[in-house]
Amino acid sequence: MPLPFTVAKFGGTSVGTPERVRGVVRLTPEAGSERRVVVVSAFGGVTDDLLAAIQHAVDRTGEHRDRLGSIRKRHTDALAVLTPEGERGPLAERLDAIWTQVGELLDGVSLLRECTPRVRAAIITAGERASAPLVASAFRAAGVEAVDLDASGLVRTDARFDEATVDMEATRELVREAFENVPPEAVAVVTGFVGSTEDGVRTTLGRSGSDYTATILGGALDAREVVIWTDVSGVLSADPRIVPEAFTLPRLSYGAAAELAHFGAKVLHPRTMRPLANARIPLRIANTLAPEDAGTTVGPMDDAGPGRIDAVTAVRSAALVRVTGTASLEVPDLAARVFGPLAESEIPVFLVAQASAEGSLCLAVREADAARTVATLRQRLAREIERGDVLGVEAEGGAAVVAAVGAHLEGAPGLAGRLFATLGRAHVNVRAIAQGASAHTISCAVADADAVAAITALHEAFALRRIRAHVAVIGAGTLGRRLLRLLGERQDALLAGDLNLRLVGLANSSRLLLDPAGLEPSTAPDALAGAPEADLDAVVERLAGARVERLVVVDATPSGAVAARHADLLRAGVAVVTPNKAATAMPLEAWRQTHAAAREGEVPYLYEAAVGAGLGVVARLRDLVRTGARVLAIEGVLSGTLSYVLTRMRAGARFSEAVREAHEAGYTEPDPREDLSGRDVALKLSLLAREVGLDVNPEDAQLESLVPDALRGVPLATFWERLPESDDAWAERIAAVGGGEVQYVGRLAEGGAIRAGAEAVRAEAGSLLAALRPSEIAIVVHTERTGDHPIFFQGPGASADVTAAVLLADIVRAAELMR
Numbered sequence: 001m002p003l004p005f006t007v008a009k010f011g012g013t014s015v016g017t018p019e020r021v022r023g024v025v026r027l028t029p030e031a032g033s034e035r036r037v038v039v040v041s042a043f044g045g046v047t048d049d050l051l052a053a054i055q056h057a058v059d060r061t062g063e064h065r066d067r068l069g070s071i072r073k074r075h076t077d078a079l080a081v082l083t084p085e086g087e088r089g090p091l092a093e094r095l096d097a098i099w100t101q102v103g104e105l106l107d108g109v110s111l112l113r114e115c116t117p118r119v120r121a122a123i124i125t126a127g128e129r130a131s132a133p134l135v136a137s138a139f140r141a142a143g144v145e146a147v148d149l150d151a152s153g154l155v156r157t158d159a160r161f162d163e164a165t166v167d168m169e170a171t172r173e174l175v176r177e178a179f180e181n182v183p184p185e186a187v188a189v190v191t192g193f194v195g196s197t198e199d200g201v202r203t204t205l206g207r208s209g210s211d212y213t214a215t216i217l218g219g220a221l222d223a224r225e226v227v228i229w230t231d232v233s234g235v236l237s238a239d240p241r242i243v244p245e246a247f248t249l250p251r252l253s254y255g256a257a258a259e260l261a262h263f264g265a266k267v268l269h270p271r272t273m274r275p276l277a278n279a280r281i282p283l284r285i286a287n288t289l290a291p292e293d294a295g296t297t298v299g300p301m302d303d304a305g306p307g308r309i310d311a312v313t314a315v316r317s318a319a320l321v322r323v324t325g326t327a328s329l330e331v332p333d334l335a336a337r338v339f340g341p342l343a344e345s346e347i348p349v350f351l352v353a354q355a356s357a358e359g360s361l362c363l364a365v366r367e368a369d370a371a372r373t374v375a376t377l378r379q380r381l382a383r384e385i386e387r388g389d390v391l392g393v394e395a396e397g398g399a400a401v402v403a404a405v406g407a408h409l410e411g412a413p414g415l416a417g418r419l420f421a422t423l424g425r426a427h428v429n430v431r432a433i434a435q436g437a438s439a440h441t442i443s444c445a446v447a448d449a450d451a452v453a454a455i456t457a458l459h460e461a462f463a464l465r466r467i468r469a470h471v472a473v474i475g476a477g478t479l480g481r482r483l484l485r486l487l488g489e490r491q492d493a494l495l496a497g498d499l500n501l502r503l504v505g506l507a508n509s510s511r512l513l514l515d516p517a518g519l520e521p522s523t524a525p526d527a528l529a530g531a532p533e534a535d536l537d538a539v540v541e542r543l544a545g546a547r548v549e550r551l552v553v554v555d556a557t558p559s560g561a562v563a564a565r566h567a568d569l570l571r572a573g574v575a576v577v578t579p580n581k582a583a584t585a586m587p588l589e590a591w592r593q594t595h596a597a598a599r600e601g602e603v604p605y606l607y608e609a610a611v612g613a614g615l616g617v618v619a620r621l622r623d624l625v626r627t628g629a630r631v632l633a634i635e636g637v638l639s640g641t642l643s644y645v646l647t648r649m650r651a652g653a654r655f656s657e658a659v660r661e662a663h664e665a666g667y668t669e670p671d672p673r674e675d676l677s678g679r680d681v682a683l684k685l686s687l688l689a690r691e692v693g694l695d696v697n698p699e700d701a702q703l704e705s706l707v708p709d710a711l712r713g714v715p716l717a718t719f720w721e722r723l724p725e726s727d728d729a730w731a732e733r734i735a736a737v738g739g740g741e742v743q744y745v746g747r748l749a750e751g752g753a754i755r756a757g758a759e760a761v762r763a764e765a766g767s768l769l770a771a772l773r774p775s776e777i778a779i780v781v782h783t784e785r786t787g788d789h790p791i792f793f794q795g796p797g798a799s800a801d802v803t804a805a806v807l808l809a810d811i812v813r814a815a816e817l818m819r
């Protein structure tokens with residue numbers, strides 16, 4: 001039985017240096033079990049260099065000879081290190097002949113100031129014609145028998161020199177014939193990219209066409225496998241230069257691979273799969289730099305399973321051509337009239353959308369083809385334009401066609417919806433849409449400037465199946481910093497749970513650090529000092545206009561001014577998470593407007609951290625109300641500070657001592673009078689009241705203040721100094737309570753009245769508020785539904801750590817709600 005063939009293609013990146021060429025030799029299996037065909041591209045960059053030389057010749061810059069000189073030198077240098085000594089002379093002569101001819105052609109181009117496609121093909125195929133014999137000689141230098149073959153004798157094409165069409169039948173015969181003369185144990189090194197017409201005139205298979213050469217040979221030789229060696233480990237879920245997290249797709253169907261290539265994934269030439277699919281020959285894409293990586297296998301695959309998107313790609317620098325007002329009924333053969341000429345002119349069309357009512361047609365083509373497309377269509381539709389059946393043919397550049405490639409997309413309900421929702425959230429405007437023509441692709445046209453945002457958002461949502469959200473923190477004090485620390489610690493774990501939380505902003509009262517590409521949470525607070533100055537208006541404006549996907553702004557300040565701007569952020573589609581009680585203390589009308597802004601912006605407004613220290617009271621109340629529970633009353637020990645102070649006094653501590661301890665333990669506000677006055681309790685209760693639908697204002701609350709009258713208006717230092725003056729009175733008051741415990745209790749009655757003050761609570765009398773440990777808080781919710789069994793929340797009062805954790809939980813919830 002004859003040995004089976006395998007074809008391996010090494011791209012320009014894999015033959016970029018002599019060392020890489022030696023790698024080609026190492027990666028080629030030993031003789032014995034198979035016949036080895038190696039297709040090579042020009043040395044990396046050489047095709048581009050030859051094209052640049054042509055341009056210099058056309059422009060008559062006088063440099064084309066120098067350009068050619070350096071290309072030539074690169075090959076002479078390679079020859080000196082790769083080729084066995086005895087062969088150097090003859091091979092140098094062969095190469096010289098190539099460069100001499102190219103030099104003459106370039107001179108001709110310079111003379112004529114133009115380069116026809118035919119001449120261009122003759123020049124740029126020199127890269128492959130020079131690399132193949134050098135690579136073959138490198139094999140021989142390593143003791144491996146090798147011959148080189150010029151594919152212009154193997155690949156028969158038509159005369160479209162830039163991107164020729166292959167005559168597969170003729171090619172098959174030529175290839176089989178040629179290989180009869182190649183010794184079976186020899187490695188055949190074949191020039192990629194090159195073909196020729198029947199008359200022997202050189203053509204090319206189009207840029208990156210060596211992949212295609214490899215599969216043409218593979219198909220013609222009924223190869224066992226074709227391997228494309230490149231500089232990445234297979235076909236990735238996106239272009240790694242745009243999405244560093246892109247990962248290798250282990251298996252792909254021929255169809256999906258072809259779609260990816262068609263829509264710009266440079267790793268494969270669009271036509272590569274064609275010669276293999278019928279014969280079901282597998283194609284493997286492997287990495288010369290990491291040969292042990294499994295890479296990607298493209299093969300006959302039944303894309304079973306539910307519809308899914310595996311990869312995202314884009315054709316950049318595209319243009320949209322609109323044929324408007326075709327009144328399509330009047331132009332029944334419109335499709336033929338439009339697509340026929342474009343096919344003839346070899347203008348690839350990446351997307352087609354037709355609006356039926358006025359019969360307008362929208363096509364996406366390469367920007368470079370736009371003018372030609374418009375001219376062609378105007379000419380072919382001249383009569384209709386004159387008659388007014390067609391109103392116009394116009395092109396608009398600056399577009400990109402983004403394609404999501406996968407399997408069974410036609411049978412996946414909701415997939416397209418999610419795709420466009422994802423683009424919407426990434427603030428990418430979609431200009432045209434195409435789906436349905438292929439089961440593998442949904443494509444749409446966007447502004448080229450939005451292409452990267454679109455690709456990264458779609459890749460995150462579909463290929464990685466993750467939610468991506470961005471966080472900006474206003475307030476870089478104790479709480480803001482704790483939150484950043486926690487965020488930094490939790491980021492990886494959240495990512496493992498499919499949530500990519502990225503810090504993009506940090507602001508204090510005078511500066512804003514903003515980077516949509518992401519900030520490091522651990523260093524952001526220090527970096528803030530060097531960030532540009534920004535007042536609150538500027539911060540809000542920049543964050544509201546940030547145009548990043550799922551932005552959650554955390555207001556970690558106690559500032560009323562910041563609270564007053566929540567509505568602006570929410571309205572702009574930015575979620576707000578906050579423990580800021582100034583926000584919940586807003587007058588009723590402002591509160592309502594803020595919530596209306598959240599509805600308008602379709603984003604969550606979450607403030608679980610403002611009350612109940614993460615016990616989940618706000619969310620629970622919301623659920624109760626939604627499910628029809630009538631809340632009759634709420635009572636609670638809502639202040640961790642007051643819980644601490646009173647519990648400590650019951651254990652014998654002096655009032656001033658207990659307040660100071662609470663302050664030192666970090667429970668109090670910077671000025672403890674805020675806590676002692678009961679205002680904090682009133683704010684929390686009004687927040688809860690508003691959640692259950694009551695119109696209350698914290699200003700109306702009746703509060704007992706624990707701040708001694710004489711110390712209300714004095715400076716903070718004086719307050720601390722004179723606090724012990726009240727110690728005796730407190731000692732007496734505590735002692736006077738016979739049984740039970742003194743706690744600072746806040747109550748919300750059914751009508752919305754709020755009262756708060758120190759009172760004795762007794763466990764034996766059934767109060768759930770008794771027996772709390774220092775700083776513990778508790779909330780009791782009485783509802784009609786639960787009757788005598790109120791809902792009880794109890795836990796430690798808020799510390800900065802607890803509050804930071806509640807904020808992070810709310811950030812996660814906000815991200816999930818913004819699906």
Ligand SMILES: Nc1ncnc2c1ncn2[C@@H]1O[C@H](COP(=O)(O)OP(=O)(O)O)[C@@H](O)[C@H]1O
Pocket residue numbers: 010011012013014041208229230231232234235236237238239240241264265266267268313
């Ligand atoms: N989806 C993708 N998967 C893998 N590589 C991609 C993808 N999209 C773009 N690329 C780019 O294609 C490059 C490989 O193509 P190319 O430079 O033509 O290689 P070669 O010179 O080996 O033919 C990779 O280095 C990568 O940057």
Ligand SMILES: N[C@@H](CC(=O)OP(=O)(O)O)C(=O)O
Pocket residue numbers: 010011012013041042044047048127192193206207208209210211
């Ligand atoms: N050398 C040709 C053909 C080719 O396939 O190259 P590469 O394998 O480096 O993409 C080009 O640059 O277009």
